[in-house]
Amino acid sequence: MARKMRVVLFLGAILYGWIGLGLLNAQQRPVSFEFRHVQEEDGLSFNFISCFLHDRDGFLWVGTFDGLNRYDGNHFTTFKYLRTNQNGLLNNAVHDLCEDLDGNIWMAMEGGIGWYGKKTRQFRYISSMNGRALGSCNNILCDRNGDIWFTSDRQGLFRYLISPGTIQAFPYDPVHDPLGTTTRIVKNGLLLDPHQNGLWIADGRGLRYFDIGSRQFTDSRHNPRALPIFNQHHTSALTLDGTERLIFSDNIDHRIVVYNLHTQQLERTVTPVSRAQRDVFDIATIFVDRQHNLWTSSWNHVVFYIEARSYQCTELTHTNAKNTSIAADFFWAGWQHPDGTIWLGTVNGISYTNPERAFYDVYDLGTLFSELVDERGIISFLEDADGSWWLGTSIRGLLHYFPQTNQLDVYRLPDGTPKYPYGLPITGLQAYGNELYIGTQNALFVFDKSRKTFSGLPLPSVIREKTIYLRNFRLQHDSLWVFGESKQTFCYQLTQKKWTNYPILSPSKDPRFRVRFSLIDQKGNLWLEVYPEGLAWFSKQNGQFTLVDVPQGTPYEQTITSFSEDKKGSFWMASGGYGLIRYDPYKKQVSRWTENEGLSYDYCESVLADRSGTIWIGAHNKFSVFSTAKNRFLNFTLPLNQSNIEYQNYLFPLRNGHILSAQKGYLVELKPEKINHPPTKEKVLISSMILPDTTYLLPGSGDGIELAATDNTFSIQFSVLAQLQETPYRYLYKLEGYDNNWLEAITPGSISYGKLPGGNYAFQVKAVDINGVETPVSTLAIHIDTLFYKSIWFWALIALLVLGLLYRSIRSKAYQTAKLHHLNLQATRLERDKAEIHYQNLINHLNPHFLFNSLTSLNSLILTKPKEASLFLRKLSAIYRYILQNKDKEVISLANELAFARNYVELQKSRFEDGLLVSFTIDPQLLERQIVPVTIQNLIENAIKHNTIEGENPLIIQVYTEAESLIVMNTLQRKLFVETSNKQGLASLKSLYHYLSKREVEVNETATHFTVIVPLL
Template sequence: MYMQKQKSRLPSIFYWLFSGLLLCATTHAQLPRDLKITNFDGSTGFYSRMVRCFLKDDQGFIWIGTADGLYRYDGYTFRNYHKQPNDTNSLPDNNVLQLAAGKDGKIWMGLEKGGVSCFDPATGTFHNYPVRINGKTVPAVISMLLVDHASQVWVGLKQKGLWQLNTLTGTYTAYDRLTDPKRLMPDSKIFSSTTISTAVEGDPGVLWLGTYYGLFRFTTATKELVPIRSQPLQTTVFRDDDFISVAQDGNQLWLGSWAGGLSRYDIQTGQWKNYKVNYAEPKKYTTNIISGIRVRSGKELWISSNDRGLGIFNKQTAQFSFYADDPVHQNDIPAILCYDVATDKHNNIWLMHEWGLTRIQPRESKFRFTEVPVSKTDNKQFYYIRDLVEDEEHIYVATLLADGFHVKNKRTGVDRHFPVKLMPGEEPFLSVFKILKDSKGKVWVVSRDYIYQYDTQQEELVLIDQPAGAQLRKGSNHYSDITEDAKGNIWITSTRNGVFRNDPITGKYAHFYHDPKNKQSLTSNTITAITADSYGRVWIGGPAGMLAFYDPQTQQFSGYAFYSSKNNAEAGNTITALLADRNGMVWAGSDDGLIQIDITKPAPAVVKVYSSQDGLRGDVVYAIRQDWNGTIWFTTNSSLCMVNQRTQRVNSLLLSNDVMKTVADGIYLTVNGNKLQVLTYGGYYSFDPVSLREKEKDSVITITSFRVKDKEYYYQQELKEKGRVRLGATENMFTFEFTVLDFSQSDNRQYAYMLEGFDKDWVNAGSRRYASYTNIPGGNYVFKVKSLDTYGDVNSSVVSIPLHVNVPFYKAWWFILIVAVVITSLLYVFYRFRIEKEREILQLQTKAQTLEKEKTQVQYENLKQHLNPHFLFNSLTSLSSLIRINQKLAGEFLDGMSRIYRYILQSKDSELVPLKDEIRFIQTFISLQKTRFNEGLQVNLRIEEEYMHQKIVPVTLQNLIENAIKHNIVDEETPLVIALFVEDGYLLVKNNLQKKSFVDTSNKQGLDNLLSLYKYLSDRPMLIEEDEHHFTVKIPLI
């Protein structure tokens, strides 16, 4: 920080006169006046007031050394690097006094507490070099730091001269040997104890050093150190060569000194020249302090001064000019204690001063304001320009609330105005709305109440014949717009009485208006806009959805239905402006956006409605024009807009940046086609559309940050060595930050990005400067980003960062294969185990079932053995009776018994027999039983032939019938009725219930044995049902 001293006063009146003359002289240097000034403070992310140094690197970043560490600025945000306790990979000292950049992109810093630090942006690492002299670390303040073309690091130590840092060993070597033929005292002693405040490398290997004792030239190859002076050194007198700043401009060195003003040294001729800011006090130590110098152009230098602030030095006139003397900016730009000045590639000025850092952006407006003076006004300075037409000789201007119609002779510059008539009963304000120069050269002037033509020969405004339609209503028609169709007819709209067509040959008018009795008439008499297309149609528009076109074939207006509002088809659809362009489109401005209608087709069709979603700022469109290049321009209440038909977007230019007055009505083309005018109150702004459509130079987009899991990831070195950035499987959440390092138009930048391999298409980020991704699957990707200008066109090369995200081990093919093999093996082992267990269980169940079956069969056999003797006893009893009574029947009975026992013996070894065999057997058995019971036993067999092939357990039916006889009363008066039939695959044996009160030899095991036996022979169980009338046994047929 430079010493602050107060400026002394000289009471001499000569001083004040001289200063006044000097101030007049200094105005020769031209200061930019239209400035955008930004003071950086905590609200912008810059928290330091003590700014020490400033550096622009080759990539475009700005680096700022402060008392609070190192800052990096990318045009939007500041990033701070500062000392971290117990962290060797950080700054050893926060007070950064000097900055320099190497060709490898590394940032070198000179520190107040001694030492040099090097920051590598590619790796995010700091390498610190403490000052070690004779093996000892010394606390030396770094007063100068320079990295030459050969990447050698040169250091100025406060009051210790020039040193070279060996970056490999970390050692410092002093260079102070010199010879000086003009010295009055040993220069070597002076130089070894001097402070080098500033330095610049001229020719490769030649360093120019500005010191307290003047200028020195040091040759790095020979280590030759030579003082460059205009006269021998005298340390006891007031000198001009206490140099604290330097800049090289070709063969000239410009040096700023403490109290010595500005000096120029010609390297070729060796000539010196000194310039004072304050010639009145040339030998005062608190004035003429030039702290910073930057070359502005071949004619001018930017300079900063401790006692005068920021200014310009004109090299041709040798005059200074300071903003401290500018009444416009004297309160915006510090007038004192400015310590250095720098510029960037966008011609912005960066000023370091006692209160921090200020950026000053000179702006060259592309809009030129032309005032239209008037002789009277009804609204003070707020009279409006409503229309403007220009031809080769004249400029015609329509004014509102002023003095009428203006005609300016372009050759003589004479501006004449013509008042217009007012209709009785109307507001007493002169209102001229529209001007038209038709294809025959006639100039038509439309005022609120009357229609005129301007006679260019007589230079008179002529009131022509008026339309007769005014008779439909009292008062003025309130004319609003005018156009010429393809046949030369002149169409004039009104807001009270429809539209009028003037035949230029006959001078007669045709009137089109709303007639409630005629459905073919106009829907409204309020017409606010009109245009004629190349197909001979005339389009008109107005409020409440009024849009119609005149068809020259039918000679009628046809209503065209459009609804720009999706939510309300009746309201919010006022047509405010119309234009038929040269490309077959009609553009309709409404209070809900801009409507594009294709008229090349037989039926006009809406192509698109442009709204705020398409970039439109302000929905109400006031005026539409097409420039010579075919571009559609229109105005809203806040913006000048251009339609990019390629991208179908609206590019809006906020007029507040360039047009200080509000827009009155719209934009209009001049006759030569290369200028547009924005009309406002008091005058109009002219601009060249090409100047707004000029594409910015190809921009270089830069990745400013790459954060993985919200932690900075320095990828550049890895990308350079391996060709891609490799991330772990858990590092699949990351954010890219990017920008174009443009410090003048950063607000207008648009961006698009994509993660190739993840995003299907480019993501339009607008002005957002970051892209975040989460849960990215493992794989190869390429992050791409590009810059778009305000018109949506790409204006930068695409920056690509190849990425590889490791696949989580549990998703890797080998892990999945191993898991699949393990699971398959386990399943196979489990399957084999289950199969084996099931086989063992099945074997046991089979054995158990076999034993149970054998048991059941034994029991059943026992049952049969039990039944056989019982049956035999009963049969023999019946046979003995028959022998005595009926020998023939006894013979038949004996034959039946023989067949029964033969069947029993034959089926003894069979589990199942055909049902037909069992039926044949049971018929024999029934005939024998009827011998005993006669009509007391009735057996009904109703079994269809189709079931006879199915099978049944042998003697089942005999057992069941025998069981029925055994448990029921068999009497001719109350016969036992047994029915045998098939139902649902079951053979039913059903008998009526007339139970005996006592049954001999009933062990109740016969049916149970049958149930068990059928359980093993059939999937369907044997069923036993009993109610109060019947007993039924259902035997599954097998």
């Protein structure tokens, strides 16, 4: 075919004198889809998708070959098998999903079935029946009674009765094949009949129907009514189209069969044929959308879209270089969102597209004419009366494209055109009758559309002589206007074939003076955008262009890149780096919008007002749509030329009200009527609450959540499942009981709160699209426990306690007054007892007998042992110094008291020698405890006073600590007569310690020992 084409083109070149490259492609334009993708990098557990489930709460559950996922449109929650968690997922390979009547999520997995309880947040599973492993389970569904039906790879059909919790097996042939192991039920091979109480099953032999009531199978071997649907088909894919049609694959005849359940007749068959003519293959997946279109995938990795009305098959091919193609050449799961979005679970993640809401079509002319992507590509446009498009390129000549048939003809400019392969850049295209007027920078051509021939149009001599660079062309009735770098404009009368010059009245002497753009306004006036003068309009009466009063000296004057008029008569200009400019010729006002006001990109390349007055702005593949009524921008980016900026985005109006954007080798037909989507009825999904140490998976059913008082810092995640492709939602939120007004989420889909006081709250969130349309409000009730000392009951209890105490205080006031005198008397008596004890201690230690005995011992030592006498004197002096220093103190440290007692014992041993044995055993940790001064000395003195002391029968005194008490114990060998005893020493000591401590002084006497236990303070 290509060879014949070249012959025809060669003959045409000989006939017309120049070369035309025609009919590059004459096939029907294929259906094209723009896919977006969700993959592992977005949080998906694994890219190999096996199944989808949209639950009643609005979440999308995604089964993969490595984990189960719950998706809210922005966040994934992933579940995986954990060996240490008996309540976790049974196996990471999830083959099918369903939801029971209670909202539990059921899974058919490798190794059995299981379910996830939304309220318990736990998994349960079943892996065997009667001791026999279930093996790989491919399909699972919930019937109208709430029972679960599932299939095992080679063990047939099963039912799990939820109420008794038992499993029933239904073999195909109970006699010869009790477990049904001779056939294999395929994945996506189990359906609930929409009308009857039965199941449709697909396996290697074909279709089976199982009547649940009679428990009977109908298949190719048992077909009493001889229905052709049960012939052996080798079925590997099965689905429903609504409630009327059953669609399945017939891999023997290599076709897809559409069967009407109501009439029980075969409606039609479809045989998909791939681009490579691989028409013999087995269908693995069939998905039907709500428009009855088929989406199929074959085992040899070919994906088809089959249009419902014509049953035309379009192969959808994955291309690595094109990120808008489907993610892979095989998918195993399909689902359609209520907004019309098609979700396909491929072996390389999720691919989704929305043909119903697509507001643009892409025409990839680069695939028809690869050289088109050189330089700037398509730069000018003209729509023909027959609906075809004439296109001017930067270096590749004239193109003629038929969008309905995807046919492209290419014509080279006449020989002699300098520099470029197919001629100069075609910057202007105008049609008059059967002729095209083609403008370039220094030449005009006329193209005869019937004969496909070019001819030259002579230019005025002034253009040739001054080599004026031509920049703009405009056809008004039968007048072809030509503008360039001159204060003269040139008009060619097509009927008279005559040139006329018209001046632009301008005092400017700027050598850069030029006409950049022109337009004909709604009243038929011709306007020019002139640098550096601004705007000028043509006065037919005066035969000249007159400048209008436009504010001068603005920084964007040099950067104007496009010129358009809206339906109100205002002029709009795109500027390179200064945003969008509007000039109101009636008010003579200039307005400007930049990125600060919501424009997507300040470097604007083109601007065009559509029929409704909405302004479209293009900058490479970035677009802004400006609503003048709402003063708001809608921004989106097309996935085209993403790594290429060597071109300019041109916008052209179409007769159908659409806008055509030329982007190098692409043409994009924008549809303004579809840019404003109908309001969505979908609510925002509140998916999870994240605390510092845990995450709560919220069911989405409106149930509240209870938090402890310390769990008052958290984040909440939320999202709309169906994301807009052109621009994301904005989210507004409010926490009732804390926030007074609606706030906008800085991070879309997440908000955080910290250290909230206890109480009841209601978190509310809604999504807002670019048109200001809001989704219904979603609410999550939150209760945070109040700290006990901040709760109402605590303060009520405190109030009751205070009142009780006040009442008791008043009631006992009289009693306290009555006891006051008694207490005063007791205090006086205690003080008196204390004074008496101190006095008694002083008297004891100033006892003349003790002093006399001490002085006698000193005298004898002076005569015999002078050195010891000196030591004796120092100890005696220390004893009396200690007594005098501490006579006014209530207590003293045990360490100081022991030092004093040891000095006292040394003096007594000088008198009694071996007749007195005193030992000290003190816990070092108790040395800093307190004791009444001279307590130990008194007790030792008391033991010496009341007991006999002889060398043969010594008095043994032990001073030691035990259980925070000081114990002084001596052997009991009483004297018959004690001269200085007043019988009050121990009684005074007890009284004093009763005053100082809750513990009493204990005195114990046995036949052999006398013990005093003194509490340490």
